[in-house]
Amino acid sequence: MKVGRLTIVDALGSRDGHRMVACACECGARIEIRRSSVVSGHTMSCGCLKRDALIERQTIDNLSRDPRYFVLQNAVGRCFDTENPGYANYGGRGITVCDRWRFGEDGRTGAECFCDDMGERPSSGHSLDRKDNDGPYSPANCRWATRTEQQRNTRSNAIFFYSGADRCLAEISDLCGINYKTLVTRIRRGWSPSRAFSHPANR
Known part of the structure; x- marks a missing residue:
C-alpha cells in the first residue's frame, strides 16, 4: 500500500496498543510508524515532504527579494x-x-x-x-x-555623425558631456546637430 511518498513494506505487530508498520520513503529512508497514521493520510513521508516544502518556500522568498x-x-x-x-x-x-x-x-x-x-x-x-x-x-x-547600450539598440534611435563616426544621442551625450535630455530637447527645437553638440549647457 502506498500513501504519498510512503510505501508499507512490512507489518511489525503491535506496540502500546497500536499496529505498527515499516515504510519505505521515496527519498530512500525507512521508518517505523503507526499503521493508522499512514492509512489515514496523516503521515505521507518520513519528514522529507515538509523539509522540501520549507526549502521551496525559502527559495521563493529569497527570489522575491x-x-x-x-x-x-x-x-x-x-x-x-x-x-x-x-x-x-x-x-x-x-x-x-x-x-x-x-x-x-x-x-x-x-x-x-x-x-x-x-x-x-x-x-x-x-x-x-x-x-x-x-x-x-x-x-x-x-x-x-547600460542606458547607452540600450539607446543604441532602440527601434526609434536617431543616428548622427559625431567625432568621426555615426553615433546615437546617448553615446554622443557621454562623449560631449551634455545631458542626454538636453540634447533631445535641442534637436526637437530645430537646433542643428553641430550646434546642439557643441553649445555649452546652462548651469
Missing part, C-alpha cells in the same frame, strides 16, 4: 498584461517571454531559470535588453545593458 525577480516580472507584465502601460510596445506587437522563464524547467521555477541564465546584474545601472528588438525575452536574445 532579488532585484532580478522584479526585472522578470516587469517583462512578463509588458508582454502579457493588456492593462500594462507598456503592453502596446511589447505584447501588442508580438513580443513574448520564453516558456522557460515563465513556467520553469527541470523542476526549477521560471525565476530560478532566469537568474541562472542571466547571471548577476552588473550594477543598478544595467537593465534587461533584447539584442533583437523584434525578438522575445529569452536566454539567446537577452543581455544586461
Whole structure:
C-alpha cells in the first residue's frame, strides 16, 4: 500500500496498543510508524515532504527579494498584461517571454531559470535588453545593458555623425558631456546637430 511518498513494506505487530508498520520513503529512508497514521493520510513521508516544502518556500522568498525577480516580472507584465502601460510596445506587437522563464524547467521555477541564465546584474545601472528588438525575452536574445547600450539598440534611435563616426544621442551625450535630455530637447527645437553638440549647457 502506498500513501504519498510512503510505501508499507512490512507489518511489525503491535506496540502500546497500536499496529505498527515499516515504510519505505521515496527519498530512500525507512521508518517505523503507526499503521493508522499512514492509512489515514496523516503521515505521507518520513519528514522529507515538509523539509522540501520549507526549502521551496525559502527559495521563493529569497527570489522575491532579488532585484532580478522584479526585472522578470516587469517583462512578463509588458508582454502579457493588456492593462500594462507598456503592453502596446511589447505584447501588442508580438513580443513574448520564453516558456522557460515563465513556467520553469527541470523542476526549477521560471525565476530560478532566469537568474541562472542571466547571471548577476552588473550594477543598478544595467537593465534587461533584447539584442533583437523584434525578438522575445529569452536566454539567446537577452543581455544586461547600460542606458547607452540600450539607446543604441532602440527601434526609434536617431543616428548622427559625431567625432568621426555615426553615433546615437546617448553615446554622443557621454562623449560631449551634455545631458542626454538636453540634447533631445535641442534637436526637437530645430537646433542643428553641430550646434546642439557643441553649445555649452546652462548651469
